[in-house]
Amino acid sequence: EKTGAEIEIFLLRELNRELRLWDVLVDPARKIRIGNKLYFGDDDLLVAEVIDNTTSRGRTLRFLFDGSYEEFKEALFRMGETPLPRWVREKVEPEDAERYQTIFARHEGAVAAPTAGMHFSKHLMKRMEIRGIDRAFVTLHVGLGNFRTVDVEDLSKHKMDSEQYIVTDEAAEAVNAAKREGRKVVSIGTTVMRTLETVVSTHGMIKPMEGWTNKFIFCPYEFSVPNALVTNFHLPYSTQLMMVAAFGGYECVMNAYKAAREEGYRFGTYGDAMLIL
Template sequence: MKLSHFNFDLPEELLAEYPSEHRDEARLMVLNRKDQTIEHKLFKDLIDYFEEDDVMILNNTKVFPARLFGNKEKTGARIEVFLLRELNPEQRLWDVLVDPARKIRIGNKLYFGEDETLVAEVIDNTTSRGRTLRFLYDGSYGEFRRKLTELGQTPLPKYIKREVEPEDEDRYQTIYAKNEGAVAAPTAGLHFSKHLLKRLEIKGVNFAEVTLHVGLGTFNPVEVEDLSKHKMDSEEISINKIATDTINSALKEKRRICAVGTTVMRAVESSVSSSGTLNEFTGWTNKFIFPPYDFSIANCMVTNFHTPKSTLLMMVSAFAGHDFVKRAYDEAIKEGYKFYSYGDAMLII
């Protein structure tokens, strides 16, 4: 398929600036692949589609406050620094994006915080906006990381034009987040409340946790019409034995296995054995899933509504079928569903 197959007109007012008032009361569109039917529910109705010993796979990555604002030495120009990846903890080296990039050259120093106790020196250019910074801080590594957290902001997606508000720190994080390392939330999981998870647990649904640290590369635009020529950025994943045992047991018993989010789907499809089961794995994946694609692990998924021409929409189309997803998106726009990170959800069974 081609890039143009995934284009559609999305009204700007359907991009969600705020999350729903209660996590599990976002709207839920249910797509039944077998019957080709569409239902309109609330997210808390998700429980009605699962039985005892079914499995939900969750991404337990935790978003860190990756957006910093500093001032350039001498000129005092305000510079936004977006932390992407820690390269070397001992030397405090980080890959970052800077804005405006044209003002930032190798050798420049940036000062953060009112007391300017945190300083960073630019030591390399990586891309047009990318830089490598060495942070200079008088303190232990633990104190340095606490300083980054103190000065950083929740990295809301760029499409959200408003200022970050105090509640975003909580709402742009899943309630089961534990392994820090993501610069964007695995947004399908934002809809789960503690009450809904407990109800699912009481019903006998099993949970398996994997980790995929979401990077900004997930949201990079596809710039080639031939999808086979698009290259995904690598993201770090970890799948342990507890998760593989739970998932492989459900595979053997032909239970419903639900990937909560495209990040989970990408993680598990990156570590499939020759026999079609899930392997333990710690490392990196640059897997790009687009139609046609044969999925090996999950037979069900939860996902948000994605933007035109996005790699996330391509994965969902590979799973549910391009024509079916197109019909569902047309209906979602007609019915006023909210799109993107703080938007409504879709369950594909």
């Protein structure tokens, strides 16, 4: 409104369903102020008002929409695009909206895909089932913190963004049964690892819970639940790489990364994966 500036809005978190309140990122952030109205679409179907500046880049928006909640969400999905990471966008293809998703995704809420899970196809899941490999599903809504590099020398001073998790009774029982029977518990990705290490009890068993976690795992750390990890090759200075180094051992993981670079493995979102036993 008034300035005609073009900006990008990244929807991060729904704060209030009835009031249509959302935490968002704005790029470029300097273009808007509290009270500004934002118009989306050629017919201005969606209008949002800036009601708060939460961080240097973040904002809280109130969408002004007269229809039902279902109509509002339909408009968001119709007008919005899949929020691919910037280093993927240059090669965006029409099927990315489907590819940038795990086959077992169920609950809306993450701002990025948990990339280790993207290596699993329905065919692979069936082969695992035939071989008697049990599986359990937990939810961790990947947050913005996954894209922030660590810029402090003292890692204990790094602050992780809180992420919402859900561990059901069924998932907890499946993991605990495997631990009681001495079977391997394989974490598919750092998101699963952070979830399990958040809900573990003092006895080494996990508890069915829902909540928010800002757990940051780095060396040295004694893991209580998983004893194997499938994970992508992560980017430098990332919290994911630090967690992987804590799990696999710094020297071992760095040697694996050196080999990955020499062999031309792919890093990041659509990259290759490694199995740490």
